[in-house]
Amino acid sequence: MTVFLSPGEAPGASSVQRCDACAHTLPALDPAPACPQCGGLLAIVHHAPRHADGSACDAAAVRALVAPQGVTGARGHASGVWRFAPLVMPDAGTAITSHPEGNTPLLLRDAVSAYAGCDGLLLKHEGYNPTGSFKDRGMTVGATQAVRTGARAVACASTGNTSASLAAYAAQAGIPGLVFVPAGKVALGKMAQTLAYGATTLLVHGDFDACLRLVQEASRELGIYLLNSINPWRVEGQKTIVFELLQQLDWTPPDFLVLPAGNLGNTAAFGKALREAHALGLIARLPRLVSVQAAGAAPFAAAFRDGFAERLRVQAETVATAIRIGDPASWDRAVRAIRETDGIVTSVTDDEIIDAKMTIDAAGVGCEAASAASVAGVRQLVQRGIIRPEHRVVAVLTGHVLKDPGMLVELHQGSGERGGHARANRPVEIDASVSSVARVLAERAALVARAEGA
Numbered sequence: 362m363t364v365f366l367s368p369g370e371a372p373g374a375s376s377v378q379r380c381d382a383c384a385h386t387l388p389a390l391d392p393a394p395a396c397p398q399c400g401g402l403l404a405i406v407h408h409a410p411r412h413a414d415g416s417a418c419d420a421a422a423v424r425a426l427v428a429p430q431g432v433t434g435a436r437g438h439a440s441g442v443w444r445f446a447p448l449v450m451p452d453a454g455t456a457i458t459s460h461p462e463g464n465t466p467l468l469l470r471d472a473v474s475a476y477a478g479c480d481g482l483l484l485k486h487e488g489y490n491p492t493g494s495f496k497d498r499g500m501t502v503g504a505t506q507a508v509r510t511g512a513r514a515v516a517c518a519s520t521g522n523t524s525a526s527l528a529a530y531a532a533q534a535g536i537p538g539l540v541f542v543p544a545g546k547v548a549l550g551k552m553a554q555t556l557a558y559g560a561t562t563l564l565v566h567g568d569f570d571a572c573l574r575l576v577q578e579a580s581r582e583l584g585i586y587l588l589n590s591i592n593p594w595r596v597e598g599q600k601t602i603v604f605e606l607l608q609q610l611d612w613t614p615p616d617f618l619v620l621p622a623g624n625l626g627n628t629a630a631f632g633k634a635l636r637e638a639h640a641l642g643l644i645a646r647l648p649r650l651v652s653v654q655a656a657g658a659a660p661f662a663a664a665f666r667d668g669f670a671e672r673l674r675v676q677a678e679t680v681a682t683a684i685r686i687g688d689p690a691s692w693d694r695a696v697r698a699i700r701e702t703d704g705i706v707t708s709v710t711d712d713e714i715i716d717a718k719m720t721i722d723a724a725g726v727g728c729e730a731a732s733a734a735s736v737a738g739v740r741q742l743v744q745r746g747i748i749r750p751e752h753r754v755v756a757v758l759t760g761h762v763l764k765d766p767g768m769l770v771e772l773h774q775g776s777g778e779r780g781g782h783a784r785a786n787r788p789v790e791i792d793a794s795v796s797s798v799a800r801v802l803a804e805r806a807a808l809v810a811r812a813e814g815a
């Protein structure tokens with residue numbers, strides 16, 4: 362399978378959409394949500410970057426093309442997605458709809474490294490994006506495509522981070538945003554960002570599958586552009602998590618790249634990014650991808666243990682709602698990504714996820730529960746002897762700590778199912794006196810001394 366278009370292919374176009382299953386090819390601006398021939402998933406295939414005279418760029422030229430300093434000035438994009446436009450959407454031009462996004466940090470925290478047992482563990486924190494999750498990377502590209510195709514509206518079926526991101530980018534693009542959710546089954550807290558950013562929320566009489574069907578039919582018949590997880594342009598945006606972290610590491614790949622895995626969209630996007638970076642010579646070797654699932658939602662991990670002999674589905678249950686998915690959409694692409702990178706798929710329990718999250722939170726970094734699966738996964742692979750302490754490892758945190766305030770209150774203030782956690786940081790009620798403050802400080806110092814002595 363080719364990584365880029367060959368020179369004579371698709372003359373006059375920078376990119377095409379191609380069906381994974383039957384290789385049917387559509388022009389870049391066709392808004393079809395899936396292959397019109399067979400219903401397969403569409404993927405974007407680009408021409409490799411070329412110089413103005415049509416000659417191929419070598420690795421140094423591509424690196425210069427996407428360098429941060431090449432972007433902020435002349436083209437005016439301070440975005441960590443759009444500086445990679447030649448590898449994401451080369452013809453976006455003035456359609457670009459950006460907040461901006463990306464430019465997320467690689468954090469090093471001794472407490473988290475020590476917890477995972479991996480010196481110098483780096484955290485790529487996608488919670489620093491404008492709506493607080495990695496979804497903004499794909500949504501800026503998806504919204505830009507909606508502008509390019511003249512869409513009347515954009516839509517998705519989701520109650521989580523995708524809706525929040527869609528709402529923010531629809532507002533930025535000046536296009537109506539529609540979110541389809543099952544009536545009576547939605548926690549309004551999760552919808553708060555979506556409502557605030559002004560998307561229209563449709564409470565559909567039916568279950569989630571009915572929402573999915575309806576959003577697909579509406580997109581076909583009403584000219585609404587579908588921005589669900591298999592949208593091929595969203596995948597292009599998500600690739601920039603990898604491009605950006607490789608660039609931050611001066612194009613020296615880590616030994617392991619570890620990420621939470623639910624719907625497998627990121628596993629697939631990371632695989633595509635690494636394949637392209639390697640084909641262009643941007644990196645000399647591939648890091649091993651490690652996809653970490655929650656034990657209660659781990660069909661991909663189970664299939665991995667069996668050499669991916671069959672596609673599995675499960676009834677998903679985990680506290681990590683962002684990866685609570687029993688039938689992942691991007692399965693085949695993720696299998697390819699794991700195989701091509703000599704990758705690993707594993708699972709961690711909810712207790713391990715919470716424990717890792719409390720470590721990340723208490724380091725002052727913070728993340729959504731699902732994000733902590735990556736650090737829990739590193740810790741497990743160190744204990745299994747697969748990751749050694751001296752390996753270079755990047756763990757991706759996908760969302761911001763404030764994405765699930767209800768869980769934080771439960772963990773720390775001791776109400777609900779997870780109340781009374783051993784590491785709860787309870788608020789302390791005091792009289793309005795300095796002596797009370799002094800007493801609390803002394804107690805805390807004694808606690809710290811005991812912990813250090815232990």
Ligand SMILES: [Zn+2]
Nearest residue numbers: 380383396399
């Ligand atoms: Zn097809």
